[in-house]
Amino acid sequence: MTTEKVIPRRKRTGAHRVPATYAEYLAWEDESALVEWRDEELIVYMPPTDRHQDITGFLFGLLKDFVRLLNLGVVRIAPLEVKLWPDGPSREPDILFISHDQLGRLTPQRFEGGPDLVVEIVSTSSARADRVEKFIEYERAGVREYWLIDPRRGKEQADFYQVDAVGRFVSIGLNEDGLYHSAVLPGLKLDPTMLRTRDLPHSQLVLAALAKDLPQLADDVRAAYRALYDALARGTD
Incomplete structure (x- = not known):
């Protein structure tokens, strides 16, 4: 007699981790949940806050239309599995940009490898993963640019990273105009202060x-x- 593994549903108290194989991760049926897989563990995150959704929607709309205007590739939004390397973790970035050169890695089920640009909107349940675990993983996978947007009250912050000549993430500050200038999307400039306003x-x-x-x-x-x-x-x- 076999015992079926019980995987917890989403709760509002934070991220939940449970031992699970990659096959069990793929068998997860709740497409509305943000679920990731790492080191033989399934990670189920709490539902996003309204502010998280607001910022995600704004950035997704801006990036999608900018990329479409210049015919640079495609922009996708979670949930979408990103299998960072063949035997490595599966993440679901809040937003990702895939250039034309990498579109061959985008299948109907997932993206295989490191996207050109990843944006994570930090939440209480994802803060450590976004700033530590994913930072290391995205760097290793060859992500060229990583945005970390923290909208939590009292912790509002925007951090931007680009890869250097040896493939390491380095922190990039604002230019003299007070804007962040993207390297992956030339011509895209972002004023981080707008992400702190009540009405985006x-x-x-x-x-x-x-x-x-x-x-x-x-x-x-x-x-x-x-x-x-x-x-x-x-x-x-």
């Missing part, structure tokens, strides 16, 4: 502010975004 800006307004000055775009496209920016800016006054 309209993602299309932020996109238009970027696109109206992008040298990669044709003159008529930049002009169209300049007009869109002016219209949206007036609407937010």
Whole structure:
């Protein structure tokens, strides 16, 4: 007689870990849960807060439209399995960017390897994993850029990392303009202070502010975004 392993459902008290094989992780049926697998353990995270969802939605919308505008690849959002290396952990980043060069690694079930860009929105249940475990794993897997956005009250912080010449993550500060300049997505500039505001800006307004000055775009496209920016800016006054 075999005993079926009982895997806990999501709870609001934090992340839960239970011994499980990779096959058992793949057999998990609740697609609405954020579940990861590492070192023969299944990790089930607590449901995201409303603020977490708000920031994730804003950044996903901005990155998706920016990447589509410049035809750079695709942007995906959790839950989606990222198998970092063949016998390694499976993570589900909040947001990930995959360049055209890596699209062959994207299957209907998962992405295999390190995405070009990973964004994690820190929560109480994921803070250690995001800052320690995943930091090491993403670096090893060849992720080229890693954003850590912590929206928790009293702990608001945005950290940005890019790989150096030997493949190590190094912390990247803001430029003289007070903005973070992405290396993986040239032309993308982000003001981290906007992520601390109660009402996040309209993602299309932020996109238009970027696109109206992008040298990669044709003159008529930049002009169209300049007009869109002016219209949206007036609407937010």
